[in-house]
Amino acid sequence: MYTYIKNKSLFFLFLITLLLTLLLCLPWVSAKEKPKPKPEAWQINGIVAALDDGHDGVKKFAFDKLKEYDLQNLKLVFDKPEDIAQKVFKILKDKSVDKDARASAASALGNLGDAAQPYVKDILDILKDKSVDSNVRANAAVALGNLGDAAQPYVKDILDILKDKSVDFNVRYYAAGALGNLGNAAQPYVKDILNFLKDKSVDTTVRASAAEALVNLGDAAQPYVKDILDFLKDKSVDNNVRYGAAVALGNLGNAAQPYIKDILDILKDKSVDNNVRYGAAVALGNLGDAAQPYVKDIADILKDKSVDFNVRAIAAEALGNLGDAAQPYVKDIADILKDKSVDYNVRASAAEALGNLGNAAQPYVKDILDILKDKSVDNNVRYYAAQALGNLSNAAQPYVKDIADILKDKSVDNNVRYYAAQVLGNLSNAAQPYVKDILDFLKDKSVDFNARSNAAKALGNLGNAAQPYVKDILDILKDKSVESNVRASAAEALGNLGDAAQPYVKDIADILKDKSVDNYVRTSAAVALGNLGDAAKPYVKDIADTLKDKSVDNYVRVGVAVALGKIEQLKLNNIVVILDSVYYEGQLQIAQWRFLTYFLGGGINEVKTLLTWLGKPKVIPDKLTHAEGVKTLEVFRDAWEPSQNLPELQQDLASQIAVVARKVSWQPQDIVILETHYHNLKNAGFNEADSLQSVIVNLKGWQWFFNARITIISHALVWLALIFAYPKFPQVQAIFFWNPWVRRILGVGYVGFLLTWVPFFRRKLFEPFKPSLLADAGLDNFNPEAYFPESLVKVPGAEKPQAINQVLPSITGQIVLEGDSGLGKSMFLRYLVQTSRRIVVYLPARKCDKGVIEAIQAKLHGQAQDADFLKNLIYSGALDICIDGLNEVTADTRAKICQFVESYFRGNIIMATQPLEWTPPSTAKIYKLQSLELAQIQQFLLSRQPQLPKDAKIQGDNYKQACNNYLTQALSQQQSPEELAANQRILSNPMDLSLVALMLSQGESPNLFHLQQQQYVLMAAEYLQEWKQEFPLKKFSDAVYQMRLDDEQALPAAEFHQVLQSLEDDKYKMVVSRQWQNEEGAAKKEWYFRHDKIMEFFLVQNFLGDNEEAEKHLIDHMGDPRFRGVYFLLATLLPLDAAKELREKLIQYAADTKDHTVSDTFVQLLRPRS
Incomplete structure (x- = not known):
């Protein structure tokens, strides 16, 4: 598109751009930035995930993307914004990170608001650190300026940076901007900033930035208005600084009123540099009502043909900004517009001024229209006339037909006709009857393609009024004979028409897939699909497939990827297509495509796993836990099928599958997933299948063992459960333990062994029989408190009797306890069995007439009754035996007991008897229980x-x-x-x-x-x-x-x-x-x-x-x-x-x-x- 640009010096344009970057943020500027979109949770998650990538370039893309969103309510989509701030700060602080990424990190911190407040002091330290790259420091300054109140305690430090001449001028420039943004907190330092502004040894750009800071400090700078004016008037001061001073005065409101005449004098002084005079005009325009007394002077400058055309143009713009105060001079401005002898730049500015004066310019709408219609008028002037009509909106509606006639008039310059179309687009409902005319203009192949392209865009801005012609716009898009620019604009228009274009989403997608279509058109089609949001979801795969064509320019493919990000979070099958682009690009593009993979995948674990191993990561993990290895192979398995037509990605995937397979100690249950990868690699002809096969073969060698182990463990657990259930459930006792065949067959031999030799299991086995084993002891009627523990016993080899509790704390070895009737032998045995924690059986000697083993068997069931089992228990000392009343049985019974005791000499057996003529067991020791001593008699009685x-x-x-x-x-x-x-x-x-x-x-x-x-x-x-x-x-x-x-x-x-x-x-x-x-x-x-x-x-x-x-x-x-x-x-x-x-x-x-x-x-x- 041909665009009019006023003839100002390149340096002047640079300075204007520099200043407007800051000034557009101020409340008195009419221009409005397009509001930033609010992010969705998956978009933020994708950005955050990218911050952990090993490529610094990926981090930078993440920061740049973060700046595109409105982060004011970040907590609504991300639980802990402070976690993001912590990640960003770590990157900023890390000197090993690329300087561009660190600079972006600093900028990102400034946009995170409250979440970044804990790091304000650290950001300041980076700003002050001269070893840090100047761009990083400059962005740190910007961040401090954006953090508001949190940065206020450090205003003095920022000022010191501004004053330090050894600091890079770029850093100082942004430090000045930060001071301006900190408002009231910087007020105590206004004089310092002013002195800095006065210092002619300082770089002019930095001094200009100081002037900008004064602009932002408002009332605080008012006491120094005179000083700023002196800068403006001082011809020895650099013109850029004087320009900044002029703009600053214009923003100081009432405080600058006494000096408006001085500013006007600057504007009128022909010897002053045009840039400075332009700044004076801007200042007068910004001072509004205060400049009213001097409106006539500004108008005179406009009318004075001897004045430089640039200054006259600036005067026209100033009048346009003065609103009602300039109404008396509207006719003069209109006359300038109509005067063909006036330079076209001045006339263009006059047209622009009329468009800004609103109702006051309504009487001259017809004159503006005539200018638009006059073929002899310069096209640039006609353009601004068209623009003015668009700004005058309702006032221009009576002339809609005239504007439409210009559009239809083929003899009119195509650019002018485009401007007419643009005006109609701005007139909204009033232009509806002429939408078809705009469409005809678009269809007219004789019209310049740039003009047609802009006409298509105009249609896209007409909203509902253009709905009846959506099909026609689509036809333009599909017509291969139409220029690419026009078709691309048609695609853009369809994307802007929202619901009306939804029925044609498939057609737009077909354009995107058509390789014969120009890349620019295909990109515009992708962008249109992205703008259509949910309606384009069914075609996400088709859009993603476009990325597979690596012959398409990288810029186009990036545009397609960005469009996908506007539609939805991509699933894994489409993510691999994004990731595949990494293998075909240079280093910068690698970072870009890795970031897009994170971003479009929403930063989910599967995507992070893929990027850990694939897409040319900086490093791959040295070690993997078993769980990480399984998860990685699962992600690789899911990515294998979508990678079929992506040879580079699939080759890398095959290599990494083999690497992961070699890094992990696998378990038998992992054979399924390993074999899945083996078959995939084998079928695709990859040599990496051999690595998988060796892992599987090795693992299968262990599988039998592990399966056997699992079987044994399961079998043992079942029996363990049965053992725990055994004491309480008679059915378990009868079926599994008292039935020798079931116990031996289902117990596979080892169960019986464990029951015999493991104390815990022995106790469990005898637990149901404990009442039976101790029944003859009559413990129900035994009161431990009735037992007298001071009884003495004479031990073989000891000179003096000893307390029986000390000598026999438990049943150990083979003991014969001998004592007269009534001395407490039975009482001691009952005490002993009650306090013992071991398995004990209490037997009256009379019940051993058939043998001790038989007497014990009579108290038991099942395996516990097994004679061999009992013999093993007794011999190993696992079953303690108490036999009472040897003196009450026959000699034959005593002989059987003695024989038993001698046979099981390792057993723990205690026998009680009164003195009698007999031959005690040779393996037993005889302890003689003593009568109470004289001193014990009273003790016992009490x-x-x-x-x-x-x-x-x-x-x-x-x-x-x-x-x-x-x-x-x-x-x-x-x-x-x-x-x-x-x-x-x-x-x-x-x-x-x-x-x-x-x-x-x-x-x-x-x-x-x-x-x-x-x-x-x-x-x-x-x-x-x-x-x-x-x-x-x-x-x-x-x-x-x-x-x-x-x-x-x-x-x-x-x-x-x-x-x-x-x-x-x-x-x-x-x-x-x-x-x-x-x-x-x-x-x-x-x-x-x-x-x-x-x-x-x-x-x-x-x-x-x-x-x-x-x-x-x-x-x-x-x-x-x-x-x-x-x-x-x-x-x-x-x-x-x-x-x-x-x-x-x-x-x-x-x-x-x-x-x-x-x-x-x-x-x-x-x-x-x-």
């Missing part, structure tokens, strides 16, 4: 208080006093030595002493030689009182005798229920009960004697009396260990002569049998009575 009946008559301190009194009497030295020894022997027995405590608590005086008898008498009296009948001693004693003969433990509850209730009373505790459920779930309750001594009291009743039956019992049971305690009672209960007779019989029996266990003790017990 320790019984918590176990006494709650309704005991004597308690607390009274009980303590009763104990002391009784012991003083019982152990009195006044007695004979034999009686004292007998008393000590009874009191040193914990069982008898417990009975003494019970008696004392009931207020009774214990009879040491008849304790059981005394307890019975008390109980029988209460029985009579409660049940109104005598206690059935004879009947009950007979039943107990028969029970003993039958080796039964449970008392006959059905026959003696009332008896057992009385015996169980808390005051006597002669029997204890145990409640349990049978296999049918029915409640059961059984009673047992609390101790053998109590049972022996009732047994002895069968041995007393002058009858044959009693005599027979005395003779028959001499060698029966079950009745050993009965004979001891007989020593005190029989009449003395009968007792002596029995003593002789026992001695004779001992002499014959060599068994002195009964006779010796009997003699000792009888001695005090003799």
Whole structure:
């Protein structure tokens, strides 16, 4: 398109451009920037992802793209804008990054607002660092100026940069701009800026920038208006600085009013440089009402033909900016426009001024139209006349037909006709009747192609009015005989017509795909599709496929990619097309296409993975975790198919697949994806398939092992779950553990082994049987507090007895615990099994008549019952065994127990027995439980208080006093030595002493030689009182005798229920009960004697009396260990002569049998009575 440019010097144009860059931002400037679009989340994500790329050029493209968006509400599309600011700052600070990228980073920080505030001090440091590139420092200055209040504390530092003559002039220039942008914060330094402006040694461009800063500082600069005016008037000052001073004065408003005449004088002074006079004219135009008194002077300059045409043109522009104040001179301006003798530049400016004066110029619209119609008038003047008509809008509507006639008149210059079309486009609805005329102009091939091109653009700006002709515009686009510029503009017009062009999206896409079409047209078609947004989504692939043609100019392909970015975020199949362009371009284009890949892909992980390995990255990762390797191959797999027609990309992809395959330690489950890549590479004929094959072969070598491992682990986990379920679910016990075939076959051999040798599994296996294993210990009736821990035991090899708890803290090795009845052997064993954390079985010796293994088996089920399994457990020390009452069984049973103990010499076994004539196991140690020592007797008595009946008559301190009194009497030295020894022997027995405590608590005086008898008498009296009948001693004693003969433990509850209730009373505790459920779930309750001594009291009743039956019992049971305690009672209960007779019989029996266990003790017990 031919464009009019006024004849000003090149330097003057440069200066104008420089100033307008800043001044267009100010509120008094009428020009408006096109608003920046608001970004979508995927667009920001794509930009942010690009900042991590190894190519500095990619970072720069990312920063440049970021500047295109309105970032005011960035948080709406990105959760943490501060994360972006942190990334940008790191790039800015990194001196290894390319200087252009760092400069762009600085600029980007300035646009991030609040998110960049934490880095203001760091940005300032970069600005001050002289080792940093000047462009980077300059952009740092710009960033500080844009960060507003956050940068205010550093205004002085920025001023120092401006004043430092050693700093690059470009940096100082932008430092001045930053000061101007910081407004009020820079006010204290206005004088410094002014002094800087006065310094003639400073580069003129930098001084001009200082003037610009004053422009922005407004009221703060008002006190220095006179100084600025002096600059303007001083002819020795550089013209550029004087120009800047003029513009600054124009922006200082009322403060400059007193000096308007001086500014006008500058404008009128013909000796002043035209650039300075132009600045004066601009200042007057900006001063508005304040310049009204001098409007006539400005008008006179306009009319003065002796004045330079450039100055007159500037005067015309100034009048156009003065609005209502210039109304009286509108006719003069119009006369200038009509005067053909006036230079065309001045007339053009007059036309432009009239267009800016609005309503005041309405009376002269006809004159402006005549200028437009006058063929003899210079085309540049007619152009500005057309432009003025467009600006006058409503006022020009009555002349729409005339303007349209110009458009239709083929004799009129094509450029003028285009201007007419442009005016019609600006007149909107009023021009609707003439849209067809514009279209005809567009279709007219005789018209210059540039004019037709602009006509097409005009149609695109007419919106709804052009909708009926969309098809015609499309025909222009499709017509290959039409010039490329015209077709491209037609495409652009279609893109601007929005919904009206949607039905033709496919046709536009076809133009894009047509390789015979000019590249410029195809690019415009792509841009049009991008502008049509959602309507173009179905054709994204077609647009992307255009990029595959590398014969198309890179600029065109970039335009296509940018258009794609306006439509939607691209999927992976289209992203690979974008990435493929990297392989065909130079270094700069590589960065550009890598950025576009990030951007158009929305920075998703898949895109970042591709760019980590493909598209000529700076470096590729040295190491990969397994998870990263799998993810990378998955992305490569998805990219393989879309890369089929992209040979360079696919070759790189094949190479990187092989590289990744070699970098990772793969697992068996990865074979599927590795084989997928192998087949892809093999089918495509890539040698890299061999690398994949070697990895797969190596991995398959391990696959069997891993599969076996998984099978074994799964099998073990199933059995582990079954083991945990085993204690609670009888079905699991019966099916999997108690069935030997299921256990051996499904357990594959190792399950049984683990159950045998792993302590944890052993405990689990025996957990359901724990109540059964310990049932005979009667732990339900065992109170640990009743146990007296101070009992002493004599250990082989030790001189003095030791506390039993210290010697036997647990069952270790093989021990025989020997002690008289009542010393606490059973009590200790019960305490031991209750506190043990190991697997323990408690066995009464009488249940081992068939063997110890058999006795244990009777308590178990399933594998736990297996004899071999039990033997292994016992031999390895995994199962602890307690056997109580060896003295109560036959010699044959004791022999079996001894044989068992000797066979399993590594087992943990403890046995308790009263003294007897026997041969203990050779592998066992014999620990002898001692009677209580004299000092322990009182301690034991007092320790019984918590176990006494709650309704005991004597308690607390009274009980303590009763104990002391009784012991003083019982152990009195006044007695004979034999009686004292007998008393000590009874009191040193914990069982008898417990009975003494019970008696004392009931207020009774214990009879040491008849304790059981005394307890019975008390109980029988209460029985009579409660049940109104005598206690059935004879009947009950007979039943107990028969029970003993039958080796039964449970008392006959059905026959003696009332008896057992009385015996169980808390005051006597002669029997204890145990409640349990049978296999049918029915409640059961059984009673047992609390101790053998109590049972022996009732047994002895069968041995007393002058009858044959009693005599027979005395003779028959001499060698029966079950009745050993009965004979001891007989020593005190029989009449003395009968007792002596029995003593002789026992001695004779001992002499014959060599068994002195009964006779010796009997003699000792009888001695005090003799």
